[in-house]
Amino acid sequence: MSNLNFLLFGVYPFVALAVLVIGCWARFDLSQYTWKAGSSQFLHDRNFRIASVLFHVGILFILAGHFVGLLIPEAIYHHVISTSNKQLLAMVSGGFFGTLCLIGLLMLIHRRMFNPRVRASSSASDVLILWVLLAQLLLGLATIPASAGHMDGSVMVMLANWAQYTVTFQPTLAAAAIEPVSLVYKLHVFLGLSLFVLFPFTRLVHIVSAPVWYLGRRYQIVRLKASKPQPKRAPAAQPARDSDADRPGLIDIPTVNPGAALGALANRPVAQAPRQE
Numbered sequence: 001m002s003n004l005n006f007l008l009f010g011v012y013p014f015v016a017l018a019v020l021v022i023g024c025w026a027r028f029d030l031s032q033y034t035w036k037a038g039s040s041q042f043l044h045d046r047n048f049r050i051a052s053v054l055f056h057v058g059i060l061f062i063l064a065g066h067f068v069g070l071l072i073p074e075a076i077y078h079h080v081i082s083t084s085n086k087q088l089l090a091m092v093s094g095g096f097f098g099t100l101c102l103i104g105l106l107m108l109i110h111r112r113m114f115n116p117r118v119r120a121s122s123s124a125s126d127v128l129i130l131w132v133l134l135a136q137l138l139l140g141l142a143t144i145p146a147s148a149g150h151m152d153g154s155v156m157v158m159l160a161n162w163a164q165y166t167v168t169f170q171p172t173l174a175a176a177a178i179e180p181v182s183l184v185y186k187l188h189v190f191l192g193l194s195l196f197v198l199f200p201f202t203r204l205v206h207i208v209s210a211p212v213w214y215l216g217r218r219y220q221i222v223r224l225k226a227s228k229p230q231p232k233r234a235p236a237a238q239p240a241r242d243s244d245a246d247r248p249g250l251i252d253i254p255t256v257n258p259g260a261a262l263g264a265l266a267n268r269p270v271a272q273a274p275r276q277e
Contacts, residue, residue: 058101
């Protein structure tokens with residue numbers, strides 16, 4: 001076994017898992033407001049829902065298939081299905097859901113790269129993770145024709161042994177199990193481990209998010225801006241007031257308009273004093 005093979009597939013998996021766990025913990029503890037997917041649907045909604053559904057449905061089934069196919073021991077699934085039939089099932093289901101995921105991912109990449117509003121709101125990590133996912137998906141689809149050359153399922157068993165030795169902390173056996181497989185499988189595994197390294201620093205963190213705390217939070221009072229108009233109330237009755245004539249000690253003083261008074265004075269002829277001869 002070469003030292004490079006041991007470093008890449010014996011040591012690197014544990015480095016990637018350590019970065020995944022510690023990075024996620026640090027980001028959630030120090031920067032919770034960045035723990036989000038950062039949806040840009042309100043910027044451009046055309047075909048976004050179709051692309052998102054295709055991508056997410058495809059990727060979820062692919063992840064579930066990898067989990068079941070790699071981590072269930074051979075002695076257990078042999079009670080249900082043979083190794084060769086399991087490989088055939090993996091090729092057919094992986095090809096179908098991989099194609100769905102590829103179509104959705106290409107639509108999302110085109111939207112992210114060529115829509116001005118979405119592109120302006122995208123960070124470098126948003127663009128990077130899409131291209132890395134595309135490369136990983138293409139490598140995964142490339143393993144299907146490679147697997148067609150050996151339908152006995154022997155390579156699938158080697159990959160499953162590598163995954164099971166890795167999760168049981170046996171790096172030497174894990175590196176030895178994956179060494180005989182062809183390059184396309186090794187590239188697919190290596191890039192998949194690299195996604196674990198990128199996970200805490202990108203929007204991929206929303207995969208492990210769930211609104212659990214939302215169920216136990218206090219109720220919020222929401223008031224709408226556009227409230228219904230309130231009915232007008234009738235004016236309150238004013239108490240009756242005595243007229244000024246009924247009040248003792250008061251006299252009527254005529255009111256004079258100052259403007260009219262000044263105008264009258266201006267029009268009044270001025271008396272001239274008699275001249276003395």
